[in-house]
Amino acid sequence: MTYGGTIAAIAGKDFVLVGVTHGAALGRSFMISRRGAKRMFKLYDRILVAYTGLYGGFQHVNSMLETYLKADYYKYKIVPTVKRVSSTLSAILYSDRFKFPNPIEAIVAGFNPDRSGPELYVVGSLGELIPEKYAATGDGFEIALAVLESQYKEDLSLEEAKKILYSALKTAAARVMTNDPYLEPEVDYVKRPRDNFTFSEAFSFRLLVL
Amino acid sequence: MSRFGDQAVGYDKTTSMFSPDGRIIQLEYARVAMRRGLLTIAIVTKEAVILGGLIPLSKLLLPAEKIYQIDDHIAAAYAGYTADGRVLINKARDIAYQNRLIFGEEIDVYTLAEELSDYMQQYTQYGGVRPFGVGIFIGGYDIYGPRAVFVDPGGTIFGIRAYCVGRDDEKVIKLLKERYDPEISYDDALKLAVEGLVLAMKEEDKRKEKKKTEYESGVSHERVLIVRIDKEGVKRIPEDDIKKIIESLGGDSE
Amino acid sequence: MHGPMKTGTTTVALKYSDGVVLAADRRVSINTGLVVSRTYTKIVPLADFVAITVSGLVADAQKISEFLTARIKKFELERRRKPLIKEISRYLSLVMHNHLKSYMPLITHIIVGGVDVRGPHIFFLDDAGSVVEDDFLSSGSGSPIAYGYLEAAYREGMSEEEAIRTAIYAINSAIMRDVATGDGIDVVVISPKGLRKLSDEEVKKYLRR
Numbered sequence: 229m230t231y232g233g234t235i236a237a238i239a240g241k242d243f244v245l246v247g248v249t250h251g252a253a254l255g256r257s258f259m260i261s262r263r264g265a266k267r268m269f270k271l272y273d274r275i276l277v278a279y280t281g282l283y284g285g286f287q288h289v290n291s292m293l294e295t296y297l298k299a300d301y302y303k304y305k306i307v308p309t310v311k312r313v314s315s316t317l318s319a320i321l322y323s324d325r326f327k328f329p330n331p332i333e334a335i336v337a338g339f340n341p342d343r344s345g346p347e348l349y350v351v352g353s354l355g356e357l358i359p360e361k362y363a364a365t366g367d368g369f370e371i372a373l374a375v376l377e378s379q380y381k382e383d384l385s386l387e388e389a390k391k392i393l394y395s396a397l398k399t400a401a402a403r404v405m406t407n408d409p410y411l412e413p414e415v416d417y418v419k420r421p422r423d424n425f426t427f428s429e430a431f432s433f434r435l436l437v438l
Numbered sequence: 439m440s441r442f443g444d445q446a447v448g449y450d451k452t453t454s455m456f457s458p459d460g461r462i463i464q465l466e467y468a469r470v471a472m473r474r475g476l477l478t479i480a481i482v483t484k485e486a487v488i489l490g491g492l493i494p495l496s497k498l499l500l501p502a503e504k505i506y507q508i509d510d511h512i513a514a515a516y517a518g519y520t521a522d523g524r525v526l527i528n529k530a531r532d533i534a535y536q537n538r539l540i541f542g543e544e545i546d547v548y549t550l551a552e553e554l555s556d557y558m559q560q561y562t563q564y565g566g567v568r569p570f571g572v573g574i575f576i577g578g579y580d581i582y583g584p585r586a587v588f589v590d591p592g593g594t595i596f597g598i599r600a601y602c603v604g605r606d607d608e609k610v611i612k613l614l615k616e617r618y619d620p621e622i623s624y625d626d627a628l629k630l631a632v633e634g635l636v637l638a639m640k641e642e643d644k645r646k647e648k649k650k651t652e653y654e655s656g657v658s659h660e661r662v663l664i665v666r667i668d669k670e671g672v673k674r675i676p677e678d679d680i681k682k683i684i685e686s687l688g689g690d691s692e
Numbered sequence: 693m694h695g696p697m698k699t700g701t702t703t704v705a706l707k708y709s710d711g712v713v714l715a716a717d718r719r720v721s722i723n724t725g726l727v728v729s730r731t732y733t734k735i736v737p738l739a740d741f742v743a744i745t746v747s748g749l750v751a752d753a754q755k756i757s758e759f760l761t762a763r764i765k766k767f768e769l770e771r772r773r774k775p776l777i778k779e780i781s782r783y784l785s786l787v788m789h790n791h792l793k794s795y796m797p798l799i800t801h802i803i804v805g806g807v808d809v810r811g812p813h814i815f816f817l818d819d820a821g822s823v824v825e826d827d828f829l830s831s832g833s834g835s836p837i838a839y840g841y842l843e844a845a846y847r848e849g850m851s852e853e854e855a856i857r858t859a860i861y862a863i864n865s866a867i868m869r870d871v872a873t874g875d876g877i878d879v880v881v882i883s884p885k886g887l888r889k890l891s892d893e894e895v896k897k898y899l900r901r
Binding site for chain 2: 298
């Protein structure tokens with residue numbers, strides 16, 4: 229079983245920034261067994277979801293999340309808000325509360341279909357849902373959070389935020405052995421979209437007339 | 439035994455009983471219900487599947503949906519009893535998403551049809567239920583390329599090249615028989631699909647039956663819905679394009 | 693018996709220009725350090741286009757191989773096509789994930805390798821149900837050693853011969869330094885033409901060079 233990775237995120241004024249360190253260590257050992265495995269996903273070009281913890285856990289959880297959202301999209305014509313994505317994720321995780329809770333945590337951040345936001349949620353392994361302005365979870369979260377805590381302020385520009393996030397993740401990667409120090413942290417961001425979300429033409433029959 | 443005879447002894451009252459000459463009469467009624475629906479048409483070309491249909495148009499009611507997206511790469515349309523069709527559409531979506539969860543890949547068109555037909559077949563073998571009054575077209579672009587199938591109310595699957603079901607389908611099928619060949623280009627196929635739908639509208643107009651209801655009559659591009667399903671996914675053919683094709687056919691498009 | 697049989701094992705899989713090479717040792721041991729088999733084959737062909745390498749509990753690995761072979765056959769009959777390597781991997785990973793979540797994990801690491809319409813693919817699956825695709829992979833107790841060799845020796849677009857040699861050298865390094873790995877090397881090559889198992893003589897020839 230492979231674990232590992234630190235994730236950190238900052239919600240700015242017109243952007244959200246999410247970063248992950250790579251590294252999935254085999255069991256409790258310190259061998260990097262999956263170099264550069266994917267742990268951050270983008271939805272609808274306006275929401276970022278990043279996971280940490282048991283690799284085999286969040287791969288399946290993410291597959292379920294994507295499928296549920298796809299069902300909402302095609303069946304009920306629902307484009308999810310950030311809250312809805314994180315609530316869905318929370319529901320998936322809580323459904324295993326009394327069985328085998330997946331040892332994973334996630335950060336969900338982004339903008340809503342009506343351009344409002346940014347919103348940022350930390351989702352815990354039992355489905356806890358906590359809104360934040362900036363956050364870090366995963367193997368080196370104490371270290372990453374210390375950096376964020378000391379440097380975060382309101383109204384950061386994207387460039388300033390990127391700098392802070394990189395230093396938070398690199399510090400964590402340098403001091404926590406289950407992180408991969410040889411791969412640059414992967415950082416992605418979404419900006420406040422220019423337009424409201426619209427359905428693609430194919431299934432907008434009803435919406436065209438409303 | 440005559441048809442009247444079958445009915446007299448109640449073989450048409452349930453799907454769980456064959457008539458003495460080996461038919462399930464309720465299913466034949468279901469097919470009649472299916473063919474009462476507005477025309478639905480599908481044509482497969484080398485690059486894409488064309489799926490089209492007619493919708494009722496009314497000043498008082500909003501346009502209905504006719505073609506439904508099932509997944510990124512699959513769309514479906516049905517002819518027949520709308521409420522039954524909607525249930526099948528949602529069932530098809532569930533089947534498609536299940537495949538994603540299990541295999542991490544998009545479902546094949548034919549596999550989707552088979553699983554949907556398993557579901558529909560159940561309604562032809564048990565008492566106390568009635569079969570679905572719809573035939574459903576499933577068109578998609580999967581690992582094989584563009585493919586389309588038709589599932590009838592009994593759950594029989596037909597892989598199709600060009601086919602249509604609905605009101606006045608005999609005339610349109612005759613048209614498809616004359617004009618379809620497997621090498622048909624996409625543009626020609628689109629034209630053929632529109633021509634088929636226009637033909638159905640004209641036939642309907644001849645009978646004047648719509649005049650009695652709240653629905654508009656006559657040939658109108660607003661009543662035609664067509665989607666194209668190719669490698670990129672499902673895309674609706676813009677109304678203007680359909681209008682142009684109808685005009686080029688010399689039809690009386692408003 | 694002193695505890696369940698385990699294949700301490702080193703297995704490797706790597707992609708080359710148009711196929712995949714799988715290689716593994718043949719040693720099976722138990723907890724006391726006794727070697728219970730010196731001829732066990734850890735590469736199992738599931739069909740003529742896909743094979744898996746196994747490490748971990750022998751019992752779990754055998755049951756998975758049998759079950760998966762049957763499931764692939766069923767898939768082929770149902771869908772009239774061969775499954776994609778990704779489909780096989782994702783399906784098996786779900787089975788393993790569900791086992792973990794019912795507190796009965798299948799204690800095994802599996803590499804699925806093969807060629808489908810999309811080309812050559814290899815996937816690593818662990819007992820928690822993760823699936824990772826990569827250009828080269830290794831599993832088992834000797835995998836750190838094999839990875840050490842592969843990191844240095846692997847490059848994209850190798851010829852079949854180069855790929856076989858790289859795989860054999862990686863296993864050989866592990867045989868030298870990992871006590872749970874040893875007793876000969878099995879090599880399976882899967883190309884669009886089909887699946888081929890190398891004979892002992894062929895493997896020896898590569899080692900001599």
